[in-house]
Amino acid sequence: MAKRDYYDILGVSKGVEVEEIKKAYRKMAIKYHPDKNPGDKQAEENFKEAAEAYEVLSKPDKRQRYDQFGHAANAQSASGGGYGGGSMNMEDIFSQFGDIFGGGGGSPFDSFFGGGRQSGGRKAARGTNLRIKVKLTLEEIANGVEKKVKVNKQVLCDTCDGTGAKDKASFQTCKTCGGSGAVRRVTNTILGQMQTTSTCPTCNGEGSTITSKCTVCHGEGIVRGEETISINIPAGVSEGMQLSMSGKGNAAPRGGMPGDLIILIEEIPHETLKRDGNNIIYDLHVSFVDAVLGTSVEVPTIDGKAKIKIEPGTQGGKILRLKSKGVPEVNSYQRGDQLVHINIWTPKAVSREERDALEKLQNSPNFKPNPGKHDKSFIDRMKEYFE
The missing domain is CATH 2.60.260.20 (Urease metallochaperone UreE, N-terminal domain)
Structure with missing residues (x-):
C-alpha cells in the first residue's frame, strides 16, 4: 500500500512553518493516542503515521529531501538509513513528546491526567549536527564515488571514555531525582490535581552527578579532535543536494547520542560538457x-x-x-x-x-x-x- 503524503497526514500545506507542523502533530497525537483509544488498532496506526510525518517534516534537512524526492528520499541518505521515515516504534514516538509537550518525554497524558506511561528515565544530551561541503566532478556524479574526508569535530574523550568522570567511583546517584533524570510536581487547581514532569535541574536529566571530573575534558566527556569519515555518494546527485549520515556529527557530552553529518554537494564545472x-x-x-x-x-x-x-x-x-x-x-x-x-x-x-x-x-x-x-x-x- 502506497504511503500517504506527510503534509496530508498532518493536514497542513507544503509551505507551512515548523511551529504550525508542531501544532498539527500535537492535535493528532492527542486525538489518536493509545491511552485515549485503548484497543483501537486504526487509531494506533494513525498515531504512528502522524509521528512518522512529524519526524520528517519537523527537521529542515529531512523535509528538504522529502519535498524534492517524496518518499523516495528514504534512499538518499549517504549512510543508507534515509531520513528515518517508516521505521519508528512506540519508544521512538514517545521520545518526541519532550519537544512537543515539554518535560522529559513520555505520554502527554502523564502531565495532563497524572497517569499513562512513564517518562523513560534518564535524559542524555544529543550532539550537534555537523555540516560539510563535498566537491564532485561530473564523472564522479555520473558514476557515484566513495570520498574519505577528514572532519574536525567533537569526539569522545579517550581518557574517561566519554563519561566525563575521573573514575567510576566519581559517579553518584542524583539525590534530587533519585536517578530517574526527571522530577514530578503536583499542583492543586480548580479542576483538581495536575501533575507535570520536567527535567531534573540538578543532573540535567542524566540521573547521576560527578564528584570528581576528568582533568582532560573537564567533565564534558568530549574534546576537539579529527576523524576520517568514508562517505558513499550515490550516482546522480546534484548541486545543492544534502545527504545525511546518522551519528557522524559531533559527539554528545557524557555518552549521549552523537549528531548527524550533513553533506552539501557542490559540482565542479566540466571543461567541455x-x-x-x-x-x-x-x-x-x-x-x-x-x-x-x-x-x-x-x-x-x-x-x-x-x-x-x-x-x-x-x-x-x-x-x-x-x-x-x-x-x-x-x-x-x-x-x-x-x-x-x-x-x-x-x-x-x-x-x-x-x-x-x-x-x-x-x-x-x-x-x-x-x-x-x-x-x-x-x-x-x-x-x-x-x-
Missing part, C-alpha cells in the same frame, strides 16, 4: 566543408570518447542524441542522454586560392539558402529530437 538535469550538453563545431560533405568525429562523454557521424548536408543548430550517455537518476537505472549541438565553424580569413574557389561556388544553386527545403526552426529541430 554542461549538465542540464540528467542530460549532458556538448557544443560541437564542424567546418563548412565537413557539414557539406559529411564526416565522422569523436566527441567527449562522461564515459570517455564516442564516435558520431555527421551526415552530408548537416545544418547548423541540428541536435544529435547519444542515448543513455547522460547522468543517471539517483538510485535508479535510468540515465539521461547526451545532446550534441552542431555549430558550423566559419573561418575568419582565407587564402586567395580558397577565396577564388568559394566565389565560384557562391552562385551555384546548391549553395543558396532555401528555407523551405533545408533550414528548420529551433522548435522544429526540438520536435524532431523528441519524436
